[in-house]
Amino acid sequence: GQQLNQSPQSMFIQEGEDVSMNCTSSSIFNTWLWYKQDPGEGPVLLIALYKAGELTSNGRLTAQFGITRKDSFLNISASIPSDVGIYFCAGSPDLTGNQFYFGTGTSLTVIP
């Protein structure tokens, strides 16, 4: 099946620092989604991207749909303790498909 490589696997940062993570696929995607998941809860949608090159912000979060359509990036600026959690990327490879593939997640720890 489709593989999504998400990196880094985990991050330990100081409060106030910026964070960057990315996701790459082996084939072209038409949609990229970024989620955050807290322990024991379902993933919560952060940002959705639908066009190559698209740059979208949601508060301190900014995500980009890579020009090659095979990657996406998520940045968090000025991190705060409540940013702690696991961040997942998800992508859908084609418009006729109806299946999303998920990255393995980036575990973020923010040290106050």
Place this chain on the structure above:
Amino acid sequence: KAGVTQTPRYLIKTRGQQVTLSCSPISGHRSVSWYQQTPGQGLQFLFEYFSETQRNKGNFPGRFSGRQFSNSRSEMNVSTLELGDSALYLCASSLSGWDTQYFGPGTRLTVL
């Protein structure tokens, strides 16, 4: 608009039993996808239903089945439970299936 709801939130079963999980999508959403999440395998796609029809299926044994009702609510059934079926089961709804997916809080299934 109410989000995706899943019931029950927690379940404990023993090997060999069967279980039914329920998912109510966001009002107006016709697509419901089911995922299994475990620490070792991450998020894995089970199947997707749209307008009461299964459109896509992941690589899971036939013990995993589902259905969707005319009001878009969906159920997932697992028969002859195995220890390895212990996981967080998530459902996600979307308007058409390949657009943005919104997750429910999940059902935590423990098989003893």
